[in-house]
Structures are given as structure tokens and as C-alpha cells.
Amino acid sequence: MSQVRRLDCAAVADLAPLFVLGALPDDEAAAVRDHLATCPEAHAEVQELGGVAAYLAELPEPVEPSADLKGRLMTAVEADLAQRRLTASAPMPAPTPISLAAERERRRPIVTWRSALQAAAVLLIGVLAGWNLLLLGQASSAEQRAALLRQAVAVAGQPGAQVAGISGTDVQPAARGFVVLSPGGGTGYLVVDGLAAAPTGKVYQAWYVADDVARSAGLVTTADGLGILPLSTDQPVQVVALTVEPAGGSEQPTSPIVALGRVGG
Amino acid sequence: MNRAVDPPPTVGVRVPTDEQLIERAAALDPTAIDQLYERYKSMAYALAARITGDAGLAEDVVQDAFLGVWRNASRYMAARASARTWLLSIVHHRAIDAVRRRRPTSELPEADAPPPGALVVSDAWMEVAGRLDREAIVAALASLPDVQREAIELAYFGGLTQQEMAARTGAPLGTVKSRVRLGLLGLREALERAGAAGRGGGT
Numbered sequence: 001m002s003q004v005r006r007l008d009c010a011a012v013a014d015l016a017p018l019f020v021l022g023a024l025p026d027d028e029a030a031a032v033r034d035h036l037a038t039c040p041e042a043h044a045e046v047q048e049l050g051g052v053a054a055y056l057a058e059l060p061e062p063v064e065p066s067a068d069l070k071g072r073l074m075t076a077v078e079a080d081l082a083q084r085r086l087t088a089s090a091p092m093p094a095p096t097p098i099s100l101a102a103e104r105e106r107r108r109p110i111v112t113w114r115s116a117l118q119a120a121a122v123l124l125i126g127v128l129a130g131w132n133l134l135l136l137g138q139a140s141s142a143e144q145r146a147a148l149l150r151q152a153v154a155v156a157g158q159p160g161a162q163v164a165g166i167s168g169t170d171v172q173p174a175a176r177g178f179v180v181l182s183p184g185g186g187t188g189y190l191v192v193d194g195l196a197a198a199p200t201g202k203v204y205q206a207w208y209v210a211d212d213v214a215r216s217a218g219l220v221t222t223a224d225g226l227g228i229l230p231l232s233t234d235q236p237v238q239v240v241a242l243t244v245e246p247a248g249g250s251e252q253p254t255s256p257i258v259a260l261g262r263v264g265g
Numbered sequence: 266m267n268r269a270v271d272p273p274p275t276v277g278v279r280v281p282t283d284e285q286l287i288e289r290a291a292a293l294d295p296t297a298i299d300q301l302y303e304r305y306k307s308m309a310y311a312l313a314a315r316i317t318g319d320a321g322l323a324e325d326v327v328q329d330a331f332l333g334v335w336r337n338a339s340r341y342m343a344a345r346a347s348a349r350t351w352l353l354s355i356v357h358h359r360a361i362d363a364v365r366r367r368r369p370t371s372e373l374p375e376a377d378a379p380p381p382g383a384l385v386v387s388d389a390w391m392e393v394a395g396r397l398d399r400e401a402i403v404a405a406l407a408s409l410p411d412v413q414r415e416a417i418e419l420a421y422f423g424g425l426t427q428q429e430m431a432a433r434t435g436a437p438l439g440t441v442k443s444r445v446r447l448g449l450l451g452l453r454e455a456l457e458r459a460g461a462a463g464r465g466g467g468t
Contacts, residue, residue, distance in 0.1 A: 017446040018427050022361045023420035025428070052453045054346070055402050056421045057353035060315040062307035065324055069310075070302055073328045077295045077335050084293070 007035045009043070016045045020053040072173065079169040079257045082239055085212040086253055148228045152189035156180040166192055166240070166261035175259040179240045181231065190229040190240055192259055195222050198244060204258075205249045206231075209239040219249050237263050283348035290338035298335050301352065309356045315422050316360035317367075326363050330356040357421070364424040397459055405455035412436075413448030420445060 007015070012035050018024050019032045036043060156163050160183035168175030177192030190206055198204055206217035206229050217240065220227040231240075241260040243253045281289070281297075283304070289297035309330060313323035333355050341351055397405075406414055415434070419425045425433060430441045 014442075017449050018420065018442060020449070021417065021420035021445060022357060022424065023426050023430070023445065025426050026365075048453070049449050052449050052456065053421065054350045054354065055397070055405075055452070055456060056417070057312055057350070057357055058308070058397075058399055058402055059406065060308075060311035061399065063311040063314060064307050065310035065327055069324050069328060070299075070306070073302060073331050074295065074299060076328065076332050077298050080332065080335065081293060081295055 007031050009035075009039065009041055012036065012039070012043060013045050016043075016049050020046065020050045021056075071167070075167045075260075076170055078262065079241075079260055082209060082241055082260060083257055086209070086214050145223065145226070145228060148189065148230070149191065152180055152191055152228065155182050155188055158183050162188075162263060164240075164261040164263045166190070166242075166259050168194065168259045169257055171256050172196055172258040175242075177227075177259065177261070179231070179261050179263055181237070181263060185236075186232065186234060188231045190217065190220070190231055190242075191227070192220070192242060193226045195225045195227055195242075195258070197222065197225075201247050202244050203247055203249060204242055205245040205253075207241045207243065207253055208233050208235070208237045209241055210236050211238070214241070214253055216249060216251075219245075239263060283352075287334070287338050287341045287348050287351075290335055291341070295335075297338075298331060301334065301348075302331055305349070305352055308353065312353060312356050313360045316357070316424060317364055322363055322367070323360070326360045327356065330359045333359065361424040397456065397463065401459040401463065402456070405452055405459055408455045409448050409451050413444050413451060416441060416444035417448045417452070 012019075012032055015024060015028065015032055019029060022029075024032065036046065155161055156178070162179075162181040162185070164179045166175070166177035166179060172195065174194040174196075175192055176194050177190070179188065179190050181188035195204065204220040204222060204227060206220050207214040208217050208231075209215075215233070215235070217231055217233070218229050220229045220242065239260055239262050241253070241257045243255050243257055245254060281300070283301065286297040286301050290301070306327065309327045310323060313326040313330070314320060317323045317326060330352070334352055337355075341348065345351075346354070406417070409417070412434075416430060419430050419433065420427075423430075427438060427441050427445075430436075431438050434441070436444070
């Protein structure tokens with residue numbers, strides 16, 4: 001499969017009818033494509049037969065897809081856009097801050113399952129100790145979570161509050177939720193339900209995205225797929241996004257966005 | 266020149282062409298995909314459903330294809346084919362791919378499908394017959410001898426390779442190849458006739 005057969009012009013002309021209909025095995029189709037991409041000849045037979053084949057696409061009687069397909073598509077497009085902008089604006093191999101998490105990964109010797117667990121536990125303790133404020137957001141008891149949800153709903157109910165839906169991307173299509181920001185902006189809540197349990201050694205991290213720059217909004221712990229995070233920011237926010245990051249979180253997103261919501265222009 | 270759907274009476278906003286929408290998608294404007302989707306969702310879905318025979322898989326294919334349009338918009342070359350042809354060829358390609366992956370007997374590389382930009386589909390020739398309505402294309406296909414029509418359908422809508430078609434129909438490989446070739450040439454003639462008749466008949 002590594003060595004692609006090279007074709008001459010006559011062979012391409014011979015395969016053209018099958019090629020334009022998509023009836024060649026993948027490797028042969030790739031060989032034809034390679035030839036066409038580099039051949040100085042016009043290969044009119046491929047052009048013409050390709051034109052005939054194009055009419056076949058018009059044959060099936062049009063049928064409406066289900067209404068929610070558009071929402072799924074546009075969520076995927078928005079996520080791709082956010083992702084591309086972040087990657088484009090992420091500091092290239094800059095001399096400045098490398099991801100703390102990546103650095104930890106790099107320094108960690110060969111990891112056994114047990115040592116990974118221990119490391120994760122140590123990290124978790126460190127995180128918990130350092131993020132007193134976040135303790136609120138990582139409320140474990142049902143009562144605490146209910147209290148946070150009530151506060152989120154209370155903020156959402158204020159006149160002038162910003163409320164935006166959160167949808168899962170292809171990575172986690174089941175994720176759903178909302179972001180609320182207080183009328184003056186600044187504080188609010190991120191509520192996401194339907195999240196898969198984070199893989200061992202990983203956490204969910206939320207991001208404020210504005211002008212193609214991501215800032216951490218904090219780590220989100222989940223229970224039964226539900227994650228709630230108090231938000232606090234003094235800068236404008238356009239998008240709130242969620243990614244899976246190594247335990248302890250990252251400086252910048254390092255994995256595909258699993259859910260996002262557009263808060264403002 | 267062929268006329269696409271007439272834009273509605275002006276409200277001060279011009280309806281962008283498909284090609285302009287692709288250009289906007291290339292400039293990272295998601296609303297362009299929104300509009301392209303509205304224009305082509307029914308055709309795209311019908312094509313994907315015909316090939317996959319599975320409503321859920323067809324929707325995945327359509328989503329995947331439009332996402333492909335979004336991601337590869339900057340590689341679209343207007344000189345090669347109309348945006349419509351390009352978009353539908355991506356749907357076709359992804360649908361065939363999905364069907365082949367689902368088929369347990371086929372041995373397929375795990376590698377990703379080649380990017381749509383690499384697809385060679387030209388409708389320069391389409392100028393000859395022009396844009397035909399669906400009935401005219403159905404009639405043109407129906408005018409072919411059965412074995413040729415069947416060969417084209419098995420390939421284009423069935424996602425079968427030459428070898429699979431030979432196994433399915435019991436015909437030798439060479440026969441399959443010539444049926445496909447003759448079928449496409451015959452279809453081309455029939456489409457040209459229909460195009461000429463359409464132009465002669467006005468409207």
C-alpha cells in the first residue's frame with residue numbers, strides 16, 4: 001500500500017470511465033489522481049466523462065434531511081473555526097511559556113498505571129489547594145451542586161443577563177448546556193450536561209475566547225456528566241469553549257473543543 | 266449562459282452566487298456554509314441516502330461533506346467545475362467512502378479519504394448540454410441498454426468497484442469496463458440531445 005503504482009497516460013485514459021464514477025479501488029484512484037496532478041497532458045477524456053458523471057448527482061429526487069442536521073453542522077463549523085483560529089494564533093514554537101502540562105508529561109519518566117494514579121492524586125491535591133475559589137465550582141455534594149445551579153438560574157433571570165446555549169461538537173455530540181453572564185458581564189456560570197467522564201489523568205478545562213485568544217476559565221469537574229463552573233472575567237468574551245486537558249490544566253488548549261457557546265460578538 | 270435560480274426581487278441585497286459563497290467560506294465566514302447548506306441540503310441528502318440506503322449514515326455523510334466544503338473552500342478552483350458540481354462530488358465521494366467502510370468484506374486502508382481538492386471533476390463539458398432538469402437526466406439514463414445503465418448505477422450509486430461489479434453481475438472485468446465506458450458515452454449523447462432539444466424548445 002505504500003508503493004503507489006505509477007500510471008502512464010494510456011492507462012489513465014483506460015481507467016477514466018471507472019475513475020469518474022468512483023469505481024476504482026482507493027489505491028488505483030489515488031494513482032490516477034497522482035498522474036493527473038502532475039501530467040502536462042489535458043486528459044480531455046477525464047474532463048468529459050467527469051462532466052457526464054456530474055449529471056448523475058442530480059438524479060435522486062431531492063429529500064429534506066432532518067431539521068436538526070443544520071444545527072449539528074453549524075456547531076461543527078463553529079468549532080472548527082474556533083479551533084483553527086486558536087491554532088493559528090497560538091504562539092508558534094515560541095521561547096515563552098510552554099504548556100505546564102506538556103512539560104510535566106515530558107519530565108515524567110515511564111509511567112506505570114499505579115504511578116500515574118499517584119501522580120494524578122498529587123496533582124489533584126495541588127490543584128485543590130491552589131484553587132480555593134474553584135472549590136466552589138467543584139462542589140461534589142448534590143446539595144452544593146443544586147445551590148450552584150440555583151445561583152446560575154438566578155443570574156440568568158436578571159434583566160440584561162446574557163444567556164447562550166452550549167452545544168457539543170462531533171467529539172461529544174451529547175454535551176448540552178448554557179453560559180450565563182451577569183448583566184454587567186464579569187461573573188456568571190457555565191453549566192454543561194451530558195459530558196463523558198474525563199479519561200484518567202485528564203480534566204475538562206473551560207476557556208474564554210476573544211479575538212482568537214484563549215484564556216483559561218478554570219477546570220470543570222463533572223458528576224454524572226454534569227459540570228458547573230463559576231465564571232469571573234474582566235475582559236470581553238466571545239466564545240466559551242470546553243476541552244479535555246491533562247490533569248492540572250493547560251496554558252492553552254491542546255485538544256479539540258468538545259463543546260462551545262457563542263456569548264457575544 | 267445557464268441561469269441559476271433567479272434571485273428574488275431586490276431588497277437592496279444581492280443574492281450571492283455559489284462561487285461567492287465558497288469564497289466567503291474560504292475567508293472563514295461560517296454564514297456562507299449556512300447558505301450553501303440551505304441551497305443544497307435536499308440534493309446532498311438525497312444523493313447520500315441513495316448511496317448509503319441509511320438515513321442516519323446519510324446525514325453523517327452530508328454533515329461531513331459540508332464540513333469538508335468549509336475546510337477545503339480555499340482549495341476550490343472555479344476554473345475546474347461549478348461550485349454545485351464540486352459540492353455534490355464531495356458528497357458522492359464521502360458517501361461511497363462510508364459505504365465501503367461499512368462493507369465488511371472490503372479491505373480498505375485506514376487512511377483518511379483524499380482531500381476533496383484532489384478530486385478531478387470537471388463540468389466544462391456541462392456547458393454543452395447545459396443545466397437539465399431531473400426528468401431529462403432520468404430519461405437520458407433510461408435510454409441506455411440495461412446492462413450499461415446497471416453498470417453505471419452499480420458504480421455511481423452502489424459504490425462498487427470494477428471487481429465487485431464483475432463478481433455481482435458475473436461478467437468478466439473487461440466487459441464491466443467496456444459497459445461503463447459505453448454507458449457514459451451513450452449518456453453523454455443522450456444528454457446532449459436533451460440539451461439541444463431544451464434550447465430549441467425555449468424556456
